[in-house]
Amino acid sequence: MSEANADLELYRQLARIRALELLLNRHISEHGFGGFWHPGLGQEAVQAGAVAALRTDDYLFYAHRGLGCALAKGMPPVTLLADLFGRRGGSVGGKGGGTVHFVDPDIGVLGQGGTVGSSFVLGAGAGISAQMLGTDRVVAIFFGDGAAARGTFHEAALTAAVWKLPLVWVCENNGWAISVPIAEQSPTEDIADRAAAYGVPGVVVDGQDAIAVRDATAEAVVRARAGEGPTLIEAKTLRIRGHYEGDKQAYREDLTDGLEVPRDPLKILRERVPAEEADRLDEEARAEAESALEEVLAMPEPDEEVVTEGVWV
Amino acid sequence: MTEAPQLGYARAINQALGEEMRREERVWMLGQDVGRMGGVFGVTRGLFEEFGAGRVRDTTLNETFIVGAAVGAAMTGTIPVAELQFADFMLIAGDEVFHKMAKWRYMHGARLSVPMVLRLPTGVLGGVGAEHSQSLEALGMHFPGLRVALPATPADAKGLLKTAIRDPNPVLFFEHKGMYRVKGPVPEDPDFLVPFGEAAVRRRGEHASVVATGLMVGRALEAAEELAAEGVELEVIDPRTLVPLDMETIVSSVERTGRALVAQEAVRTAGAGAEIAARIQEAAFFSLDAPVWRLGAMDTSIPQSPDLEQLVIPGVAQIAAAARELVAL
Numbered sequence A: 001m002s003e004a005n006a007d008l009e010l011y012r013q014l015a016r017i018r019a020l021e022l023l024l025n026r027h028i029s030e031h032g033f034g035g036f037w038h039p040g041l042g043q044e045a046v047q048a049g050a051v052a053a054l055r056t057d058d059y060l061f062y063a064h065r066g067l068g069c070a071l072a073k074g075m076p077p078v079t080l081l082a083d084l085f086g087r088r089g090g091s092v093g094g095k096g097g098g099t100v101h102f103v104d105p106d107i108g109v110l111g112q113g114g115t116v117g118s119s120f121v122l123g124a125g126a127g128i129s130a131q132m133l134g135t136d137r138v139v140a141i142f143f144g145d146g147a148a149a150r151g152t153f154h155e156a157a158l159t160a161a162v163w164k165l166p167l168v169w170v171c172e173n174n175g176w177a178i179s180v181p182i183a184e185q186s187p188t189e190d191i192a193d194r195a196a197a198y199g200v201p202g203v204v205v206d207g208q209d210a211i212a213v214r215d216a217t218a219e220a221v222v223r224a225r226a227g228e229g230p231t232l233i234e235a236k237t238l239r240i241r242g243h244y245e246g247d248k249q250a251y252r253e254d255l256t257d258g259l260e261v262p263r264d265p266l267k268i269l270r271e272r273v274p275a276e277e278a279d280r281l282d283e284e285a286r287a288e289a290e291s292a293l294e295e296v297l298a299m300p301e302p303d304e305e306v307v308t309e310g311v312w313v
Numbered sequence B: 001m002t003e004a005p006q007l008g009y010a011r012a013i014n015q016a017l018g019e020e021m022r023r024e025e026r027v028w029m030l031g032q033d034v035g036r037m038g039g040v041f042g043v044t045r046g047l048f049e050e051f052g053a054g055r056v057r058d059t060t061l062n063e064t065f066i067v068g069a070a071v072g073a074a075m076t077g078t079i080p081v082a083e084l085q086f087a088d089f090m091l092i093a094g095d096e097v098f099h100k101m102a103k104w105r106y107m108h109g110a111r112l113s114v115p116m117v118l119r120l121p122t123g124v125l126g127g128v129g130a131e132h133s134q135s136l137e138a139l140g141m142h143f144p145g146l147r148v149a150l151p152a153t154p155a156d157a158k159g160l161l162k163t164a165i166r167d168p169n170p171v172l173f174f175e176h177k178g179m180y181r182v183k184g185p186v187p188e189d190p191d192f193l194v195p196f197g198e199a200a201v202r203r204r205g206e207h208a209s210v211v212a213t214g215l216m217v218g219r220a221l222e223a224a225e226e227l228a229a230e231g232v233e234l235e236v237i238d239p240r241t242l243v244p245l246d247m248e249t250i251v252s253s254v255e256r257t258g259r260a261l262v263a264q265e266a267v268r269t270a271g272a273g274a275e276i277a278a279r280i281q282e283a284a285f286f287s288l289d290a291p292v293w294r295l296g297a298m299d300t301s302i303p304q305s306p307d308l309e310q311l312v313i314p315g316v317a318q319i320a321a322a323a324r325e326l327v328a329l
Helices: A003-031 A044-051 A067-073 A077-084 A119-132 A151-162 A191-198 A210-225 A265-270 A275-297 A304-308 B009-023 B047-051 B063-074 B087-091 B094-107 B137-141 B154-166 B215-228 B247-257 B272-287 B306-312 B316-328
Strands: A059-061 A139-144 A167-173 A202-206 A231-236 B006-008 B027-032 B056-059 B079-083 B117-122 B147-149 B171-176 B183-185 B200-203 B208-212 B234-238 B241-243 B260-267 B293-297
Touching (some): A003 A067, A003 A077, A003 A210, A003 A275, A044 A139, A044 A167, A044 A210, A044 A231, A059 A067, A059 A119, A077 A275, A119 A139, A119 A167, A119 B063, A151 A167, A151 A191, A151 B063, A167 A210, A191 A202, A191 A231, A202 A210, A210 A231, A210 A265, B006 B009, B006 B154, B009 B047, B009 B154, B027 B063, B063 B094, B087 B094, B087 B117, B117 B154, B137 B147, B147 B154, B154 B171, B200 B215, B208 B215, B208 B247, B208 B272, B208 B316, B215 B260, B247 B260, B247 B272, B260 B272, B272 B293, B293 B316
Parallel strands (some): A059 A139, A139 A167, A167 A231, B027 B079, B117 B171, B147 B171, B208 B260
Antiparallel strands (some): B006 B183, B147 B241
């Protein structure tokens, strides 16, 4: 892919994520929602940027607001929305609702744990099997600044670094662990500083700049594939909405207005793509999201049997 | 047929691991000191030398990594056999054991599976204290998605472990560390397997059914010998796996004897024995001539002193006394 085409493709992914985020926001405000929706509005550049550096067969553990990661990795919007709305056509067969467990092993989407920060050790395991089976697959593990506090990060990072596992940790630092700001969670300004303890590169990148995220991730992926071990990328981004949709965020004084994204990653990337192309991609993304939602809302609810499906092989 | 050679319980586990790793190259191991040292109890001795550091991986002291990495590796095409040095350490990796191992497949619409074994040295050993001596198998029964094996003989240790490794579901394998040196006949056939969900009737008897697990199986058999001298014949049943649990064998025994005693090493309250006792009365209430009784450890912690710890868990004399009293009811 030429550089211009790659940038255009990246914009397309950002636009698709944004369109879904905005549509979900609208739908939930008008009709409510059965579960909890954790919006990722404003974090599109981290998700699409990092995933753009992965191959289809690389593994992905997305994070709490990871709709965009799964979409950019190749999961169809209909499947993702069906998961969110708990319909049979979702990847988990209708068990979902709210923040769910999107999965597609054929394209390396390995799911999410409900206990935040649990993917560090699982991701390390996927890295071990890639290493043992002699593939050059890489594992991307997304997490927030809140999850960075988990001991699982330390336990995984220590051994992953010693064993040179093919991992890329992508920290989506949006500045808030639910209600606690980063300054009260971290003794250092950058979470990436922690990489030094494990002797691996720690990289800080502008999380609103999709190309910067993509390029930093691409470098980490090259290292991982070459058997040189993990990299910690910290992408500084923003949390526009509440922890979940409906969270009034009374704990915040820096509230932005509604859906406005300061340092909007789409606007930043637009400087690199022709305006008419970007307009067309925005329009396509909106149409794709709307038709997906329409299709999903017409889907049947799962049968009751779903509650006992998949306990055993 | 020639008699199977005598082998220790630990050695039988070692043989199962070696055979399965030879049979299937996707099988590998990880845990603290499982490599060069051959495990703190010597169970994995020689495997590092045979299979190398890539397939027998020494980890550091990080239980969430040991179990969590095994889960991640299991869902991506390999078959890990992870070892925690003591079953008690499951609690350190609680999220990994009870959520990730047990539920990942379920939560993800059966699109992934977690074919792994977690080896858990369990029970009293003599002086290892309150946090290294527990029998926590009931926890495994409380999280649907986990298979639970509890071998009581060297042959079962080998045959159940081989079945566990070949099972596409995650398995908690509780091996009794106090029994590592116990010897018994162990078949050499590399395809010798002990199926899950099939209880073993260790002794036939007509007066009462004793359902015993792990270390209690041997103690129940000794108690049965004692009572046989008095003309009381106990039937001793070893479920071997708690998930799946072979209630059919247990219930049909109780239907014949009319009396049931359940013996476990775990704390008596809310143990596996409570579940078994409840299921017996549900299924065989009208065959019972007496209440279903349970024996288990006292509701206390295991004291560090080796002499005191035996006071806490059921002994042969207690099982014999309880059975004698139950039969007399």
